[in-house]
Amino acid sequence: MKKLMEEESQIEIKMVGALQRFGFTIQKQVKIGKYRVDILIEGRDCDLVVECDGAEFHTDQEKEKERDEYLIKLGYSVMHLTGSEIYRKADYHAFRIADRYFPELWQTEQYKKFEESEKQINKEDIDEYSDY
Numbered sequence: 001m002k003k004l005m006e007e008e009s010q011i012e013i014k015m016v017g018a019l020q021r022f023g024f025t026i027q028k029q030v031k032i033g034k035y036r037v038d039i040l041i042e043g044r045d046c047d048l049v050v051e052c053d054g055a056e057f058h059t060d061q062e063k064e065k066e067r068d069e070y071l072i073k074l075g076y077s078v079m080h081l082t083g084s085e086i087y088r089k090a091d092y093h094a095f096r097i098a099d100r101y102f103p104e105l106w107q108t109e110q111y112k113k114f115e116e117s118e119k120q121i122n123k124e125d126i127d128e129y130s131d132y
Contacts, residue, residue, distance in 0.1 A: 008028060008029065008038075009052065009054055011052045011054055011083040011086045011087065012028065012038050012039065012052045014086050014087065014090050015038075015039065015050065015052050015081065015086050015090050015093070015094075016028060016039060017090070018086075018090035018091045018093065018094040019039070019041065019050075019094045019097070021091065021094065022091075022094045022095065022097075022098050023098075024041050024094070024097075024098070024102070025041070025042070026039055026040065026041050027039070027040040027041075027042075028040075032049075032071060032074065032076070033070060033074070035067050035070065035071070037049045037050075037051065037071070038050060038051050038052045039051075039052070040076075041097070041101075041102070043101065043102045043104065044102075044104050045104070046077055046101045046102065047075065047076050047077070048076065048077045048078075048079060048097065048101050048102075049071055049076050049077070049078045049079070050079050050081065050097070051078065051079070051080045051081070052081055052083065052086055053080050053081065053082050053083065054082075054083045055083065064080075077101060079097070081093055
């Protein structure tokens with residue numbers, strides 16, 4: 001049996017930093033049932049699990065699917081980001097998470113603080129990741 005990872009990976013640390021810069025309150029390495037999730041963001045209308053998928057982890061797609069289905073049955077939304085997506089565009093993905101899953105964030109002071117960050121996002125990136 002594979003031991004559950006209890007320490008954060010470098011890609012998780014990078015994604016956590018980006019999410020915190022956007023004002024998210026997050027929980028790291030949270031146990032939900034028999035599973036441990038990388039990042040949990042609880043919101044007013046949505047609870048989102050963000051999985052930071054590195055090359056050496058999450059290699060069993062069948063178990064990943066089973067875990068995702070379990071979390072979805074419990075009412076969580078689940079998002080997977082690859083290590084390369086996080087390394088290249090962590091802030092962009094944090095912005096898209098806020099935009100897609102947590103619109104209430106834009107009604108807070110954090111929005112004003114990060115309004116400039118939104119302007120810096122390359123238009124091509126928005127087209128590339130418009131499927132959120």
